[in-house]
Amino acid sequence: MKLYRGLVAATVEALQDVFVKNRQADRVVEQLLKSNKKWGARDRAFIAENVYEIVRWWRLVKYVAQVEKAVESDDFWRIAGAWQLIKPQHLEGREAPESLPEWPEFEAMNPETIAERYQEGLQIRKIAQSIPDWIDVTGEAELGEQWPAELAALNKTAPVVLRVNSLKTNVDTVREQLGTDITEPVPGVPQALALKKRINVAALESFKSGFFEVQDAGSQLIAPYLDVREGVSVIDACAGAGGKSLHLAALLGNSGSILSMDIEHFKLQELERRAARNGVTNLTTMHISSEKIIESLAGTTDRLLLDVPCSGLGVLRRNPDSKWKLKPEFLDKIRKVQAQILENYSKMVKKGGKMVYATCSILPSESEEQVRAFTKRHKVDWQFVSEHRTSPARDGFDGFYMALLERK
Numbered sequence: 350m351k352l353y354r355g356l357v358a359a360t361v362e363a364l365q366d367v368f369v370k371n372r373q374a375d376r377v378v379e380q381l382l383k384s385n386k387k388w389g390a391r392d393r394a395f396i397a398e399n400v401y402e403i404v405r406w407w408r409l410v411k412y413v414a415q416v417e418k419a420v421e422s423d424d425f426w427r428i429a430g431a432w433q434l435i436k437p438q439h440l441e442g443r444e445a446p447e448s449l450p451e452w453p454e455f456e457a458m459n460p461e462t463i464a465e466r467y468q469e470g471l472q473i474r475k476i477a478q479s480i481p482d483w484i485d486v487t488g489e490a491e492l493g494e495q496w497p498a499e500l501a502a503l504n505k506t507a508p509v510v511l512r513v514n515s516l517k518t519n520v521d522t523v524r525e526q527l528g529t530d531i532t533e534p535v536p537g538v539p540q541a542l543a544l545k546k547r548i549n550v551a552a553l554e555s556f557k558s559g560f561f562e563v564q565d566a567g568s569q570l571i572a573p574y575l576d577v578r579e580g581v582s583v584i585d586a587c588a589g590a591g592g593k594s595l596h597l598a599a600l601l602g603n604s605g606s607i608l609s610m611d612i613e614h615f616k617l618q619e620l621e622r623r624a625a626r627n628g629v630t631n632l633t634t635m636h637i638s639s640e641k642i643i644e645s646l647a648g649t650t651d652r653l654l655l656d657v658p659c660s661g662l663g664v665l666r667r668n669p670d671s672k673w674k675l676k677p678e679f680l681d682k683i684r685k686v687q688a689q690i691l692e693n694y695s696k697m698v699k700k701g702g703k704m705v706y707a708t709c710s711i712l713p714s715e716s717e718e719q720v721r722a723f724t725k726r727h728k729v730d731w732q733f734v735s736e737h738r739t740s741p742a743r744d745g746f747d748g749f750y751m752a753l754l755e756r757k
């Protein structure tokens with residue numbers, strides 16, 4: 350395989366944006382690819398793949414390239430070069446150049462030292478699995494023996510999964526449209542279709558017509574967990590851009606009502622666009638501009654979804670850069686926010702109504718323990734019904750937690 354200087358330079362530029370300018374990897378790649386119309390499909394795939402792979406394996410590649418702290422352009426070139434050399438051993442089916450081109454940036458690089466450093470790095474879990482010390486310590490403390498398997502699974506590339514929109518079509522029709530050779534059903538997740546081959550789904554007419562949304566299979570288990578029945582009222586209080594609100598609307602067949610709320614107004618605007626595309630007619634949005642809004646809705650809803658903000662440690666497969674950006678202080682802070690949301694927002698549920706508390710975290714401290722603490726404080730008015738976890742290691746889904754509670 351031949352390395353092209355322009356493509357490696359583009360990869361280096363993107364990595365600098367992610368690690369020096371602290372920008373989000375998916376935005377950086379999207380913008381970069383838009384900026385050069387001359388790149389063909391293979392060039393684009395090279396840049397996107399290499400940027401995401403290096404971001405995912407950042408600690409390991411830095412170790413191999415002997416870069417302590419990547420600051421200068423030279424550091425990033427060395428990292429990109431080292432990745433080219435270790436990639437075929439590290440990931441199945443990846444091509445690599447036989448040796449690095451004789452570019453000035455690669456002059457001081459010795460392939461033998463790189464191979465030795467790679468073998469050394471593999472002996473140390475936090476380097477081999479490319480994870481910051483504090484996350485490794487937290488994961489082990491909270492998950493014990495299960496941590497190494499989850500950690501390894503979180504470093505795999507996530508599959509693209511679609512949720513077929515039952516308001517407009519059905520799974521068989523979408524399968525036929527996209528091709529039975531590139532789609533497969535996901536056992537236990539009735540509206541899900543996994544893609545066997547990566548395609549640009551957003552460009553498809555069937556996507557633009559609202560026949561499906563992109564949503565991980567684990568995430569697709571959350572809306573059904575709320576046990577909605579035709580005609581009920583639902584509040585989705587941390588609705589974001591509405592992945593689960595849209596699913597709830599489909600489960601309700603547009604009956605009843607859905608109130609989608611969030612503290613970020615721009616996310617609700619995106620939700621409204623998606624709702625229109627999906628043919629949703631039973632949904633309104635409300636921006637949470639103050640706690641008073643929550644108080645004013647006390648005792649008004651049959652069902653409440655609290656898909657709370659969290660560390661995102663269950664979805665690292667999709668957002669590998671977040672492991673480098675996440676800080677322990679944020680985790681402490683977000684646990685307090687989760688407890689407050691559970692405490693204050695649960696008041697919106699009617700007596701006899703139900704609530705789901707959900708996270709996309711693999712950590713019990715953001716999930717099971719929050720629910721245990723809440724039900725302990727609310728023995729009189731809340732009943733724990735059930736809980737479920739999806740596991741990247743066990744199911745191949747993202748790591749979600751969901752608990753169902755009933756108000757007495």
Ligand SMILES: C[S@@+](CC[C@H](N)C(=O)[O-])C[C@H]1O[C@@H](n2cnc3c(N)ncnc32)[C@H](O)[C@@H]1O
Pocket residue numbers: 586587588589590591592593594610611612613616637656657658659686690709
């Ligand atoms: C896990 S995301 C929600 C994802 C969304 N439910 C979906 O399915 O696409 C959590 C959301 O909670 C919102 N949020 C953060 N703090 C909040 C608060 N105090 N009240 C309501 N929403 C909040 C964030 O803006 C974010 O959109």
